[in-house]
Each structure stands twice: as structure tokens, then as C-alpha cells.
Amino acid sequence: MAIYAKPVRVLIKEMIADLAPTLRDSFDREEALAWFKIRYPKIKAGTISAHLVRFSINAPSRLHHNPKSDEDVLYQIDKSRFRLFNPSIDGKPFLSKIDEEENLFSWNKYELSTALDAYIEMINLEAAQLPYSKLSFYRRVAEKLGRSVKSIEYRMQNISAVLDEMNKPWITGLKPAGNVGTKVKAQIVALIKKKESQTNKKDKISYKEKLPSMRNWLIKIAKQQSVVTYSQMREVFGVDRFSLRHAMDFLGHQAAEMNEPIITALIVSKETGLCSSGFAKEFGVSDDESERKALYSYWRENFEEPSNNEAETNEIEIKAARFVTVEARPDQAAFRRRVFLACNGKCVVSGCDVVKALDAAHKQDRDWRLGHNTSNDGYLLRKDLHALYDNRLMVITESGEIQFDQSVLSHYQEFMGKKIIRANDPI
DSSP states (O other): OOSSSSSSSHHHHHHHHHEEEEOOOEEEEHHHHHHHHOOOTHHHHHHHHHHHHBBBTTOOOGGGGOGGGGOOOOOOOSSSEEEEEHHHOOOOSSHHHHHHHHHOOOOOOOHHHHHHHHHHHHHHHHHTOOOOOOHHHHHHHHHHHOOOOOHHHHHHHHHHHHHTTTTTOOOOOOOEEEEEEEEHHHHHHHHHHHHHHHHHHHSOGGGGGGHHHHHHHHHHHHHHTOOOOOHHHHHHHHHHHHHHHHHHHHHHHHHHHHTTOOGGGEEEEEETSSOOOOHHHHHHOOHHHHHHHHHHHHHHOOOOOOOOOOOHHHOOOHHHHHHHTOOSHHHHHHHHHHHHTTTTTTTTOOOOOOGEEEEEEEEEOOGGGGGSSSSEEEEEEHHHHHHHHHSEEEOOTTTOEEEEHHHHHHHHHGTTTTTTOOOSSSO
């Protein structure tokens, strides 16, 4: 005999209508339990949880509950969070084991590319020995694609499997999971090759085009009476060891010709705090510490205005090199580069791509002092919008919606309620 006049499957639908009335809304298991506790306290928590699974089109364990077609109502975002099922993006509901397997592999090109982008970002962080959380990446991708965290993790393992077959490095802890499926495997291989081609094209951009930005940045380092390591130079400007060596030779001889102390004396080994032996051989300076002191003195008394006559360029790498020179601290300069490239050199709110009008802003729950300096820790914002964001007069919600305080809304009405621009979104 039913506890209440209406069966639980009907009450679940009432609860969903209250907690998630639109496709933009979501709720978690605790909110669902609280809803029932107030209105129908005799319904057990286990019964509610079972019905949430039964009504979620992508929950594999729903198959144990014999779901009906009129129960294709929810999409399970992660272990405990749900939203309304959207047939246009969520794929086919699991009504049988075959459906479950088909849905797992029916990822479109955009979804696979998004997952691969996150994978590449993680493997780059690992290679640079920078801290990161796999789970945070899974959640970010899951939210963006409207899929479960578990499905994202499994797809990442599929990517590991493909990379392993291609004899390429894969992420520690993401053990290759086979069963990729012939069609999906071919798509992942094609995407990997495409991204490698894009990376190679970026690498071919001559370091010579970054030399003015390198000089400007080293002058800032000198004015702060500081140093920078070889690895920091490579990271901040996106150059390899070979290119950095040539850049240092050029910048050093350029300084000598202008009768300045050798500016590359500021670039030192992380282990020794000294220049490499090549510095003395190239410039005849045996005491690089004295050369640094001369640099600090010279740039304390002299001033060089960064050139405003730089050639126009559409190359994102060159723009990034110019963008980082605003910040002298190596860790923050590297952060600026990561955010600039991740946002494709455009303000995520306005789409502005004027380099001198942009800033890299840490997200409001991140702290650079705690190592939150990956591209996922910031937004590229126009400077006026950055000021509003830092002063909590502009908010970017978890879903990417832009909101403004009433005190400034009249000046920024055009952006109110819009979603931030992702790297691959059209302006």
C-alpha cells in the first residue's frame, strides 16, 4: 500500500519541477532529500536516491530499475548533481545495456576536442612539474559538456590508450583504457595530429620576433634588482633551449653595442644562481655577479620607453610575448602567458583583442600565492572589466554567466546575462 496518495515516481517529477524548472537549473542529491523531508518525510532516502538514478538518462545503474520512456527526465552531471535532460545535446537515454555502450562512444568532434585540450593542459603541467588536480579538470570538462565526471575520466583513459599506441607519453595515473571504438579512435588520432600540427606551426614562429619583448622584460627585472632562470625565460616566452641561446646571444651583443652592461647576465641557473660558462666565453665577462650589479645601477639611473612602433601581427604567440612584459615577476608573467593563450588573446567578456588594453585576472576563488597559476585559474579581461571584477562589481558565475552590480549596470548593460567567450567561441 502506498504511503502517500501519489506514487514516488510522480512525486519525483514534482520535485524536479520545483528544483530545476529550466534547462539552466540544476540540483544535488541533498537538495532533493531536503525537498522530500519537508513535504513527504516518510519517503526513505534510499528510495529517493534510487528514483533519481532511474530518472537520469545517463546513469548506468538505472538499468537495474527498469526505467520507462516517460522517465527520461534528468541528466546526471556528476556523482550527486542533476539537471534536466536536453535531447539536443545529451544523446540517447540508457534503456538497455546496448544504449549505455552506444552513448559512451557517441561523442561528437567538439566533445572529443574539448577533452583532448584538457588532457594536453594536464600533461603540460605534469611535464613542467606544476601541481594540478585531475578531478578539477574532470569537473570542468563535465560541466562544459554536460556529462558525468566518471565518463570524462574514462574518456581521458581512452586518450591515454591512443597516445600509448602512437608511442607518445601519457599522463601518470590515467592508465590506458582500451575499448575506444574504431570510429572514436580514428577521431582522437586525427585530433592529436591536428593539434600537433598547430603546435609545430607555433614553434616555427621565429624567436627573433619576440626579442623586443624579451629585452623589455629583462629591463623590468633589472629595475627590480632581481634575476630570472633559464627555465623561466623559456616558459614566459614559449621558446626552446636552442632558440633561447640564440636570443641571449643577440640581446647580449645588442646591449654591448649600445654600451650597456650585458643584460643577459640577469638569466641564471636555478641550481647555482650564476650564468652558464657560455656567458663568459661569449662576452668575456668572468664575474657575472658584478655585471648584474652594474645592470641594477645602470637601469636605476636610465629609462627606456618600450617601443610603440612594433609591427602589427595576428600571431597569437607574438601577442602573448608582448602581453607578458607588463609583469616582472616570472611566475605571474608565465601565468599571463598561459591565460592569454588559453583565451586566444581576447577578453572573455567583450572580445577585445587590443593587447595593451587587456589584463590576466585570477578567478575570485584563486590565490597566486597558493600556486593557482594555471590557465584554468584566470580570465583574460579588458582592464576596466578587470577592475570591476576585482571589486566584486562584476561576477562570472560557475556556468560562465556575466552579472553586474546595479551601481555600474547602466554602463555595461550590453554584457549583462551573457556567457563568457570561450577560446573556440565566435565573437
